[in-house]
Amino acid sequence: MAALNKKSVDDINVKGQRVLCRCDFNVPLKDGKITDENRLVAALPTIKKLIADGGKVILCSHLGKVKTEEDKPSKTLAPVAKRLSELLGQEVRFAADPEVVGANARAAVEAMKDGEVILLENTRYRAEETKNGEAFSKDLASICDVFVNDAFGTAHRAHCSNVGVTQFVKTSVVGYLMQKEIEFLGNAVENPVRPFVAILGGAKVADKLNVIANLLEKCDTLIIGGGMAYTFAKAQGYEIGTSLCDDSKVEYCKEMIEKAEKLGKKLLLPVDAVTTDHFPDPIDDAAIETQTVDVDKIPADRMGMDIGPKTREMYADAVKNAKTVVWNGPMGVFENPVLAEGTKAVAKALADTDATTIIGGGDSAAAVNQLGYGDQMSHISTGGGASLEFLEGKELPGVAAANDR
DSSP, X not given: OGGGGBOBGGGOOOTTOEEEXXXXXXXXXXXXXXXXXXXXXXXXXXXXXXXXXXXXXXXXXXXXXOOSGGGGGGGOSHHHHHHHHHHHTSOEEXXXXXXXXXXXXHHHHHTOOTTOEEEEOOGGGSGGGXXXXXXXXXXXXXXXSEEEEOOGGGTTSOXXXXXXXXXXXXXXXXXXXXXXXXXXXXXXXXXXXXSEEEEEOSSOSGGGHHHHHHHHHHOSEEEEOSTTHHHHXXXXXXXXTTOOOOGXXXXXXXXHHHHHHHHTOEEEOOSXXXXXXXXXXXXXXXXXXXXXXXXXXXXXXXXXXXXXXXHHHHHHHHHHTXXXXXXXXXXXXXXXXXXXXXXXXXXXXXXXXXXXXXXXXXXXXXXXXXXXXXXXXXXXXSOHHHHHHHHTTOOOHXXXXXXXX
16 A cells, blocks of 8 residues: 555754644534644644754644634634644744634744744635635645645535645655555555454444445454444344334345345344433433343334344453454444443454554544553544554555655
C-alpha cells in the first residue's frame, strides 16, 4: 500500500518557514465549552514538533457543518484556540476572519515570528471548502511554504484544506497522528501478524458491504455482531422476530457465508441473543425487561438487541489466540447499560489479549473509552468514516495527496 511511503514531519525541517497544518479540531461543544478534547490532545505531538523546529505554525480545521450564515457563530474555532493555548503552554493566536484567509488572517501570518502559532477560522466558513474549489485552495496555499496534513478524520474526503491546497504547495507531508493511523490500519489490513481477527458490529449491513467483503479476504476470522447480525441470521434461514433486518441484503449475507467457506475462513455469527419487546430509549429504559434466547428461536414479537452469553464467550475465545485484532462497531445497543454486556465482553477480551488491538473509530472508540478500556488498546482511530474506508481497502484522498518518500 502506497500510503505507508508518505513523507512525514520527520523528513523535513521547517525552520523559518510558514507551515500550514491541517488538524482535526472537529470537537463537540456545549455552550461554547469543549466537552471532549481527545482530538486536541492527539494533535499536540505534531504541533510541538513544528514549534520546536522553529516554524511559523498556522493551524486550520473544520468544525461541524456550516450551512447558513446563522450557523457561523456557534461553529467558530475561537474556543479551540483558547484551549490549545493552555495545552501547549504558549499563546495560540486566533485569526478571526470571515473569509478564513482574508485581510485579518494574512496580517496575522505576516506578523509571525519563528515558533509562533496561529489558528485560522473554521475552514467551512468558506462554502467551497467541501467542494474542493480552486480559489480557496489557492488562498490557503498562498499563506504557507509547507503543508502538513494531520487530520485523519477527514482523510476520506477531498476538500480544499486537505487535498486542494496540496496542488499549489511544493512540500506536503503527513503529521505524526496521520502517520500512526496509516501504519496501524494500513499494516493491520495489508500486512497483519496472524492470526488476524476482524470484528464488525453496528446496525446496518449496507454500511459495511465492502468492508465485509474486503476483510473476509484478508483476515483469518471474521466476527459479526450488532444489528447487522440479524440479517445474517435471516440468511441462515432463522426466524428473527422484529429484529432489525436489511431485507435487500439477505442474499448478500448468504454469499458472504459461502465465500467464507470457500476461502477457508472462520465466519463467526451469534448463537444466542438478548431480546426485548420494544426498542429501548437508551437512557430511560434502565429497567427494560430482557429475555435471552438461541438466535434461531427469537419469538415473533421480540427483537434481538445484544449478543447473548454463549456468543460472548465464543467471541472472547476467538480473540484469545489472535495476534492482530481490528474492531469496528458495537455488539448491541451499548448506550443502554442493560444491553451493553456484549460490547463490554468484546472490549474486555481485547484488553486481555496480547494481540495488537486496533479500534476503528466511531461508536467502538466511544464504547472502549466509556467502559474504561481505552488505555489498554494498541491504537484507537480518530476517524470513524476514514478508518472504515481504509478497512475497505480504498485509497484515502487526504493520504494520497502527501508527497511520496
